[in-house]
Amino acid sequence: MACILAVAEQRENKLKKIAYEVVSEGKRLAEKLGLEMKCALIGGSVAGLADEIAQYGAKDLLIAEGKEFERYSVMPYTAALSEIVKKTDAKIILLGATAMGKDLGARLAARLKAGLVNDCTGIEVDNDNVGASGRSPLLLHPMYGGKVWSYLKGAGQNPIVITLRPNVFSKGERPLAPTKAAIEKIDVKLSDTDLRAKVLELIMAAEGAVDLTEANIIVSGGRGMKAPENFKMLEELASALGAAVGASRAAVDAGWKPHSFQVGLTGRTVSPTLYVACGISGAIQHLAGMSSSRYIVAINKDPDAPIFKVADYGIVGDVFEVVPLLIEEIKKVRG
Ligand code: FAD
Numbered sequence: 001m002a003c004i005l006a007v008a009e010q011r012e013n014k015l016k017k018i019a020y021e022v023v024s025e026g027k028r029l030a031e032k033l034g035l036e037m038k039c040a041l042i043g044g045s046v047a048g049l050a051d052e053i054a055q056y057g058a059k060d061l062l063i064a065e066g067k068e069f070e071r072y073s074v075m076p077y078t079a080a081l082s083e084i085v086k087k088t089d090a091k092i093i094l095l096g097a098t099a100m101g102k103d104l105g106a107r108l109a110a111r112l113k114a115g116l117v118n119d120c121t122g123i124e125v126d127n128d129n130v131g132a133s134g135r136s137p138l139l140l141h142p143m144y145g146g147k148v149w150s151y152l153k154g155a156g157q158n159p160i161v162i163t164l165r166p167n168v169f170s171k172g173e174r175p176l177a178p179t180k181a182a183i184e185k186i187d188v189k190l191s192d193t194d195l196r197a198k199v200l201e202l203i204m205a206a207e208g209a210v211d212l213t214e215a216n217i218i219v220s221g222g223r224g225m226k227a228p229e230n231f232k233m234l235e236e237l238a239s240a241l242g243a244a245v246g247a248s249r250a251a252v253d254a255g256w257k258p259h260s261f262q263v264g265l266t267g268r269t270v271s272p273t274l275y276v277a278c279g280i281s282g283a284i285q286h287l288a289g290m291s292s293s294r295y296i297v298a299i300n301k302d303p304d305a306p307i308f309k310v311a312d313y314g315i316v317g318d319v320f321e322v323v324p325l326l327i328e329e330i331k332k333v334r335g
Contacts, residue, residue, distance in 0.1 A: 224279015
């Protein structure tokens with residue numbers, strides 16, 4: 001029977017936050033379409049994660065594990081995932097729109113001759129056009145840097161690969177009674193071509209740093225911060241809020257922050273619950289990376305700055321006066 005396959009992303013044998021979101025949305029979509037949901041887990045030694053992810057609906061788990069999958073590399077992972085798709089006859093394959101998910105999703109779609117919708121921010125069901133194979137999903141997808149939103153759907157009988165924007169789809173409720181996963185281990189035969197690239201080293205972000213794409217709160221600084229040392233103030237605000245720090249391209253181009261901090265069209269796409277923009281004008285390329293944040297707070301001394309058009313709360317003022325006050329008040333509230 002055709003099914004939905006949710007790919008649970010892990011790193012260093014730990015489930016990423018997006019894994020819960022993808023599996024939870026997979027379960028919701030499977031219920032709406034009347035399909036089964038299965039889950040794929042690929043990694044070095046990941047069977048121990050099975051019962052954890054099963055709590056969110058991934059009861060049927062297909063696992064490819066071994067030394068070759070310890071660190072993500074697109075060729076072996078594509079080989080493993082293609083094998084799992086073949087086994088499950090999956091028609092819809094869901095991954096996170098993370099660096100790994102977008103890389104793997106594109107390669108998988110090419111191999112399966114499947115459709116691909118990247119960075120999907122909403123899924124509805126097309127009840128008006130019910131085909132021989134039942135109803136299909138309608139996929140909400142931002143285009144032209146978020147200026148327009150389009151609905152896309154798969155064409156023909158080929159499978160469709162969908163990557164979901166992190167932090168947009170909610171994690172399901174954990175049931176009171178624990179669920180056990182049914183595990184099927186998949187034997188993947190890797191060719192020399194699959195193994196031609198080897199990951200030699202993984203350089204992790206500094207310990208304690210929150211991953212921008214997974215962060216629930218982000219404090220970002222732009223050219224209005226004036227100098228790199230002034231980001232200390234934003235780091236302090238971020239630490240008071242339990243947030244990650246981001247930056248506009250102007251701040252990155254000036255060498256104040258590395259590119260991994262950049263939010264926007266040519267940086268990271270983020271969707272936190274709270275995005276605090278400090279001294280950022282709100283150019284369309286910046287908005288492309290953060291406008292789907294749930295609440296946007298902007299601090300800018302120019303009342304006509306475009307950022308105020310998308311902000312839920314705007315503070316017209318000097319960041320060097322407003323931010324220290326915010327830090328003080330937040331520290332008071334948080335004790
Ligand atoms: P500015 O536009 O210079 O704005 C600084 C703001 O700070 C102003 O609004 C000013 O009023 C305010 N300010 C100054 N002093 C203070 C103060 N003391 N207190 C409060 N406010 C103050 N940009 C991105 O951010 N991300 C991208 O990924 C990205 N990709 C791009 C891709 C392309 C192809 C192109 C052409 C551009 C891209 N850009 C991107 C650049 C983008 O167009 C803007 O140039 C950039 O976002 C501006 O950054 P900024 O808002 O920090 O600086």
